[in-house]
Amino acid sequence: MPSREEVTYFGAGPALLPTDVLENAAKALLDYDHTGLGIAEHSHRSQHATDIINNAKADLASYLDIPDDYDILFMQGGGSGEFSATAYNLVGAWVTRKKAEILEQLGVKSEEDANQEELVSALKKAVESELKLDYLVTGSWSLKAYQEAGRLLGPEHTNIATDSRPINDGKFGKIPEESTWKLSKNPAMVYYCDNETVDGVEFPKFPDVLAPKADGTGPIVVADMSSNILSRRIPVKNFSVIFFGAQKNLGSTGVTVVVIKKSLLPPACPQPSPSLMRKLGLPIPPVVFSYETIAKNNSLYNTLSIFDVYIAGQVLKKLLKTFPDKVDGQQAIADKKAALIYGALEAHPDIYKIVPDKSARSRMNICFRVTKDNDTDKAEAYFLKLGTSFGLTGLKGHRSVGGIRASNYNCIPLAGAEKLVRFLHDFAQP
Ligand SMILES: O=C(O)C(=O)[C@H](O)COP(=O)(O)O
Ligand SMILES: N[C@@H](CCC(=O)O)C(=O)O
Secondary structure, three states, X not given: OOOHHHOEEOOOOOOOOOHHHHHHXXXXXXXXXXXXXXXXXXXXXXXHHHHHHHHHHHHHHHHHOOOOOEEEEEEOOHHHHHHHHHHHHHHHHHHHHHHHHHHHHXXXXXXXXXXXXXXXHHHHHHHHHHOOEEEEEOOHHHHHHHHHHHHHHOXXXXXXXXXXXXXXXXXXXXXXXXXXXXXXXXXXXXEEEOEEOOOOEEOOOOOHHHOOOOOOOOOOEEEEOOOOOOOOOOOHHHOOEEEEEOOOOOOOOOOEEEEEEHHHOOOOOOOOOHHHHHHHOOOOOOHHHOHHHHHHOOOOOOOOOHHHHXXXXXXXXHHHHHOOOOHHHHHHHHHHHHHHHHHHHHOOXXXXXXXXXXXXXXXXXXXXXXOEOOEHHXXXXXXXXXXXXXXXXOOEOOOOOOOEEEEOOOXXXXXXXXXXXXXXXXXXXX
């Protein structure tokens, strides 16, 4: 049986966690902070829990330079839960904005003062003719998010603003030119997945076409950063919502983080009443997916896994200690590891074929095929077997696409990436 030190695990998530964090967490499971009670046993209503949440929020804000006009929520339900939550909450916010516009047109101050029939009828008309959610479909996860929105709202309210497959032989692997995107007029949100884990595609930078204008106005941008958060600097100000599951670059499976602009929360933007949404034929989020409920309760509307927040908090403390220049320091290492691995693959084009186009290659999930003697299946099976025997594990591609995938998350040490690079060169020898 190999020891922890002998294995470099390149799985796509859950992923490696720092050993010292796990050692401390193991102790905290038995006795948290000399209280004689483990961290998973303490009440989520205790001061300990509140401190853990507040410290993790502050450290995340510091590490990523998240401005004060954003809130940070810890939620449950994973990435898939957020596919639904973003659609529910952003549609609610759209209705709130539209309602304010209509009330102004009607010349009344508040919803109560309006003629209800008139208001509902005008809103219904707006929903039918204008309500759209835009999706940039560049891989399996953004496709799933788009499909979920269609399931919840009806496909007539969703718009694929761009789809990578038609420009790449029916497969994901490229990001279409921004000039070809068909964005809707004032959509409830423009949604994209910054890094597609399954397909190895990452946006090289924030899309220019979505950037706010000089006066600060611009589209409402929502991004899934589940698999590349904390690995590079992001222009937080350009986003209305950023979400990510913890289990790749932040911590253990069990919490999903939402970074949300406060202007989407009360008092600036309260969600419409359930009865209004029902009259409009629009869905109402389950209360645990309501951002305003979670924000109002500082992520403790219901029982949260404080143990998972604790681990995320410990990882953040470690990152802040390791990188005085915060996420820029981590970015330099992530980029270096990715460049080394891609370099080794490119050195043997007869054996390795990198799946995505060079312009959209992910630094986090390096997807490639292996062929020897014209036999890909045999070569990949042998690659995985041999890799495992050298302690290089978790390299199998996602079951939907096959191939090999080396996930280069934060916790893969440089030495681990270098070991993979040596293996790639050795394996390529005749
Ligand atoms: O993006 C990925 O990669 C993921 O693994 C998803 O965020 C996972 O989603 P859930 O399984 O948490 O729904
Ligand atoms: N993030 C993992 C999980 C996928 C899954 O749920 O199948 C991956 O992309 O491989």
